[in-house]
Amino acid sequence: MLPLYLDNAATSFPKPASVCDAVDRWMRTGFGAHGRTAGSASDSSQRIVEQTRVRVADLLGISSPDRVAFTFNCTDSLNLVLRGFLRPGHRVITTTLEHNSVLRPLRQLQQEMELDVAYVDFDPSSGEIDVDDLRTALRHKESHLVVMTHASNVLGTVQPIATASREAHEAGALILLDAAQTAGHQPLKMQELNVDFLATAGHKGMLGPTGTGILAVRSELESRLRPARCGGTGTQSERPDQPDTMPELFESGNMNMPGLCGLHAATAWLQERGITEIARQITSQTTELRNELRTIPEIDCYPADLRQDTSGIVSFNVRGTDCREVATILDQAFGIVCRAGLHCAPLVHQTLGTLAAGGTVRLSPGPFTTAEDIRQTVEAVRQIAAAF
Template identity: 55%
Template sequence: MYLDNAATTFPKPDCVCDAVDRSMRFGAAAAGRGNHQGTYDADRIVTECRRYLAKLLGVPSPSQVVFTLNCTDSLNTVFRGFLNHGDRVLASCLDHNSVLRPLQAMKEQPGIIVDMIDFDPVSGLIDIDMFARELQKQPVRLVVLTHASNVTGRIQPVRELSLLAQAAGAAVLLDAAQTAGHIAVQMHDWQIDFLAAAGHKGLLGPLGTGVLCIRKGLENQLQPLRFGGTGTASESLEQPNEMPYRYESGNLNLPGIAGLHAATDWILKQSLPELHTAAHQRTQRLLHGLSEIPNIQLLTPFTDEITGIVSFNLAFQDCREVALILDQSFDIQCRAGFHCAPLAHQTLGTFERGGSVRLSPGVFTSDEHIQQAIEAVTAIAEHC
């Protein structure tokens, strides 16, 4: 039983696997590079996938959707291309190492300033008063917002935070790794400047696919992370300014994008609200079922504003050992540890324990799976 969907979703819809296979077997052409039928077919897949992603993420134009290697690549593109010496960044203790490590490295070179906002360990919410105060202390170049924690699953009030940041003159980068494809995301309405997402999580695409959405006009302020051939303006030695090709040097991962194309088409046809409602009900059932187990510490708050993540610890039991027992004795695959979010575990008080166990249902998780997981954790707790 697979309950590690916060890491990467599995299984994928059959149409995704079929699209990747078809691209590998019959789609040899490179998108944007040629004038034959194969390149036209590749261009169609890429163009349609941009359109589907724009619709799912609330992006006004498909030309604002850039394909990247993964969400980490998207985040690094913004950090390296937008920030300069002396720029101040506001991040939070909810952030993943995909945010924390690049910023840590950039504190030394080129020399940026990074200030951290904490969150309430009970509600899981960013301290908005602290956030507002930090915005007023000194100018902020970039605010990084984690849409939902990959430890607690708590969804943040992104629109409210974004409007505060914009009023203070800061640009906003939204890390939607845990929400894109799971819940409605509205880049334009929430006044988000940059949106980073993984293609292989809630968007149900293959590994090796990522998305960076850039607000129109900001391409003049964001330098590319990589330079090279784009299939456009090939007569010039200068990197083109045209979106989205400015940020897509080198051949695109066409098999991956073909899979993401099929995945996003599938999500739109199934209806995102309906998929979310069903997944949310299973997550709530898991959360409330686990809450009845004696000596359990739940890190996921009791609220409707969570994604498909339930994290916990059992008293007197190492989280990695619990995950190992779930795997070897109950055939339940999950994740234990820090989940690449060490500061979140410090705030939650679980750092010294080595983190927590995380169960993350997906769109193909059944009610029977949820019940089996509750019974398995109950059995482990009874033998602690």
């Protein structure tokens, strides 16, 4: 019997059956390396990869499929831009909502080069960035890049990215969007948000296997990125340098064909089901979950003054109890899988004041979560809170 799974913010589960079948089929009958093997095997892998690019571009509102490069995960995509774009003396503006996939690369780059990093804080009561604060930071000093999460992986709050993009561009900066918590979960159009770089995972809301990531680059901006990895691409092999065109600039070495076969199937499933419908379901279940938990006197939900629908995340604590103990009880006594801790976002908890509790318990429904799952989870938390 499968557990009651509420950790879709970490990775989606279960996957659509078609995704599992596609991975299994490739592992059993697929052969040949993408762009390298002659004949029908290469044609098959080429078709799968290019169809997946087309579907990703359609689902995420990317201008053209050739603007999509496949990576290993969202962290990889973010690093490719941060390491490829930033130079000594550059100034970066980011936020205290960010994941360590942004914070740690910036920290490392600060140690390697003269890099100025400014942090815009969020309102702990609402979980939102104030665009006025971003505007002030942009006007304070010449800035080159703004790096923002689309939705917090702790709070689920969706940030005003279109407005942030406008402010960044007016100040002469580019913007890199971490869409790990929205791609596949919420309607997302890169062109409408007007971001320059979009990074996301293939295994979360996009429902593909782990080891798959997506990086989209606005037209002509690849010329401003140094390749962070170089090697064989199966094309332009006569060149001594890495190809400077998309997507080959970022796709060195053999591609993860089992993973991309799974993502190929996942994108077809998403197109058929519809991201708008998925978002409606997840928003409804998340709202119910949060509202029910708030009726329990011993529970603190974050943020306290939520003003919007979230991307499908509920963070809470049982007052006076370490969040990891609560998660362990949910798992061992009730068969509910969730996550507890800092969620790789320490600055969020520093602002929330939840470091002493070890962070928060995070519940994140997905496309296969049922109304009964929500009911059982609320009842389990109610029993745990009463016991403490």
